[in-house]
Amino acid sequence: MPQPAHAPLGGIASARIDEITALHRQLEIARLRHAAEVSELRRQVLEARKLAGLGELLGTTTHEFNNALTTILNYAKLGLRHRDQPTRDKALERILSAGTRAAKITASVLGMSRSGSARFEPVNLHLLIEDVLVLLERELMKYRVQVEREFTPVPKVSGNPGQLQQVLLNLLVNARQAMPGGGRLILRLSYDEPTGLVDLMVRDTGCGMTPDVMRRIFEPRFSTKSGPDETGKGGTGLGLSACKEIVDAHRGRIRVESAPGKGTAITIRLPLQQQVAS
Numbered sequence: 001m002p003q004p005a006h007a008p009l010g011g012i013a014s015a016r017i018d019e020i021t022a023l024h025r026q027l028e029i030a031r032l033r034h035a036a037e038v039s040e041l042r043r044q045v046l047e048a049r050k051l052a053g054l055g056e057l058l059g060t061t062t063h064e065f066n067n068a069l070t071t072i073l074n075y076a077k078l079g080l081r082h083r084d085q086p087t088r089d090k091a092l093e094r095i096l097s098a099g100t101r102a103a104k105i106t107a108s109v110l111g112m113s114r115s116g117s118a119r120f121e122p123v124n125l126h127l128l129i130e131d132v133l134v135l136l137e138r139e140l141m142k143y144r145v146q147v148e149r150e151f152t153p154v155p156k157v158s159g160n161p162g163q164l165q166q167v168l169l170n171l172l173v174n175a176r177q178a179m180p181g182g183g184r185l186i187l188r189l190s191y192d193e194p195t196g197l198v199d200l201m202v203r204d205t206g207c208g209m210t211p212d213v214m215r216r217i218f219e220p221r222f223s224t225k226s227g228p229d230e231t232g233k234g235g236t237g238l239g240l241s242a243c244k245e246i247v248d249a250h251r252g253r254i255r256v257e258s259a260p261g262k263g264t265a266i267t268i269r270l271p272l273q274q275q276v277a278s
C-alpha cells in the first residue's frame with residue numbers, strides 16, 4: 001500500500017525561516033517609521049513651545065518698545081521747544097540711548113524667532129545673557145529684583161543662539177516669579193577646564209522647591225502655578241521640560257539645587273565648539 005507523501009523537513013524549515021525574515025523586515029520598517037514619526041512630533045512640540053514662549057514675550061517686548069518710543073518722542077518734542085544748545089544736546093543723548101535700547105530689544109526678539117533653525121555656531125554667553133536681560137530689565141525693576149553678575153572669562157560654546165536665549169529667558173522668568181516680593185537674581189558664568197564645560201548658573205533668593213516638586217519639574221505640563229501671572233507668563237508647565245530637551249540637544253547637562261525658603265539654583269553645562277565637532 002503506497003505511503004502518503006510528506007514535504008521534506010528541509011523545505012519546511014527554509015519556508016519558516018523565510019517567513020521569520022520577512023516578519024523581521026516588516027517590524028524593522030515599522031520601527032523606523034515610528035521613530036521618524038516620534039522625531040517629527042518632538043520637533044513640532046519644540047516649535048510650538050517656542051511660539052508659545054514668543055507669545056508670552058510679545059506683551060513684555062511691546063511694552064518695552066513702547067517705552068523706548070515714548071522716550072524718543074518726548075525728548076524730540078523737548079528739543080523742538082527749546083532752542084538752547086544744552087537742552088538740545090540732552091534731548092539728543094536721551095533719544096540716542098532710547099533708540100539703541102529699542103534696537104537691542106528688536107535684535108533679541110529676532111534672535112529668539114530664529115530658534116527653529118538647527119544650525120549650531122560659536123556662542124558668546126556673556127553677550128547672550130545681556131541680550132536676554134534687555135527684554136526683562138523693566139520687569140525685573142518693577143518687581144524689585146536685583147541682578148548680580150558674577151562673570152569670569154569663558155570660551156565660546158557650541159549652540160543655537162535662539163534656543164539658548166529661550167532657555168535663559170525661561171529660567172529668568174521662573175526666578176522672578178519665585179520672588180514676588182523682590183530679591184536677588186545671581187547670574188554666574190564659569191569654565192570648568194578639567195571637563196571642558198562652561199557653566200551658566202541662574203540663582204534666585206525666592207521660595208525654593210520641595211523635594212516632591214523637584215522630582216517633577218521636567219515633566220511636560222507639570223506646573224506649580226495655577227495659570228499665567230499678571231504679565232501673561234508661565235503656568236503652562238511646558239517651560240522647564242522644553243529647556244531640558246534643548247540642553248540635551250546641545251549635549252549639555254542641567255542641574256537643579258533647591259530647598260524651601262532658600263531659593264533655587266539651576267546650572268546649565270555646555271560643551272565647547274571643538275568638543276561637539278569631534
